Amino acid sequence: KAGVTQTPRYLIKTRGQQVTLSCSPISGHRSVSWYQQTPGQGLQFLFEYFSETQRNKGNFPGRFSGRQFSNSRSEMNVSTLELGDSALYLCASSELGQGSTGELFFGEGSRLTVL
Amino acid sequence: AQKITQTQPGMFVQEKEAVTLDCTYDTSDQSYGLFWYKQPSSGEMIFLIYQGSYDEQNATEGRYSLNFQKARKSANLVISASQLGDSAMYFCARGNTGNQFYFGTGTSLTVIP
Numbered sequence: 071k072a073g074v075t076q077t078p079r080y081l082i083k084t085r086g087q088q089v090t091l092s093c094s095p096i097s098g099h100r101s102v103s104w105y106q107q108t109p110g111q112g113l114q115f116l117f118e119y120f121s122e123t124q125r126n127k128g129n130f131p132g133r134f135s136g137r138q139f140s141n142s143r144s145e146m147n148v149s150t151l152e153l154g155d156s157a158l159y160l161c162a163s164s165e166l167g168q169g170s171t172g173e174l175f176f177g178e179g180s181r182l183t184v185l
Numbered sequence: 186a187q188k189i190t191q192t193q194p195g196m197f198v199q200e201k202e203a204v205t206l207d208c209t210y211d212t213s214d215q216s217y218g219l220f221w222y223k224q225p226s227s228g229e230m231i232f233l234i235y236q237g238s239y240d241e242q243n244a245t246e247g248r249y250s251l252n253f254q255k256a257r258k259s260a261n262l263v264i265s266a267s268q269l270g271d272s273a274m275y276f277c278a279r280g281n282t283g284n285q286f287y288f289g290t291g292t293s294l295t296v297i298p
Contacts, residue, residue: 103284113288126285172280176230
């Protein structure tokens with residue numbers, strides 16, 4: 071099985087711009103969640119989607135949004151970028167089926183630099 | 186509070202020796218899952234081991250084992266026979282509903298040849 075795929079891997083934006091990150095989960099996984107990782111704040115939960123519905127959202131401003139498509143692929147968008155949005159954005163998928171322990175399977179991340 | 190505490194920012198271990206990475210957690214839930222992940226410099230988070238709160242036996246996965254002490258709310262990771270490839274960041278995490286995982290601040294492990 072292919073793993074979780076995130077694109078792009080690296081990107082540089084300037085303040086005020088917006089960015090869209092993409093995530094393709096492991097085949098058969100219907101849950102996709104997003105995390106922001108920074109040296110200062112560590113790993114922080116952004117949101118989670120299951121069957122195209124956002125089930126849970128972390129404590130981030132409305133500039134951070136996401137969606138999930140019928141094929142379970144997910145995108146997250148950050149509008150009006152700020153310097154503090156520079157981070158590694160990690161996508162994770164989960165099986166959540168019977169017998170599953172619910173572990174998250176992560177992609178390699180999208181490293182965003184805001185100048 | 187759903188805090189995960191890893192008190193060791195950095196650890197060193199000699200190759201082929203065992204090392205214990207500490208993790209304590211805070212929860213009022215009765216049912217929960219505890220996870221350990223490894224993050225090499227490439228950035229990808231790699232799942233290592235899982236412990237369910239109702240599991241009576243400590244989890245083991247190859248060279249990884251989890252020393253679970255429920256009353257103390259601790260879930261320490263033990264890596265036996267350390268290898269150079271074990272050098273990485275290690276994160277302890279607690280799973281929650283809606284796949285909202287809470288992560289600790291991580292421990293940087295360096296294996297010395």
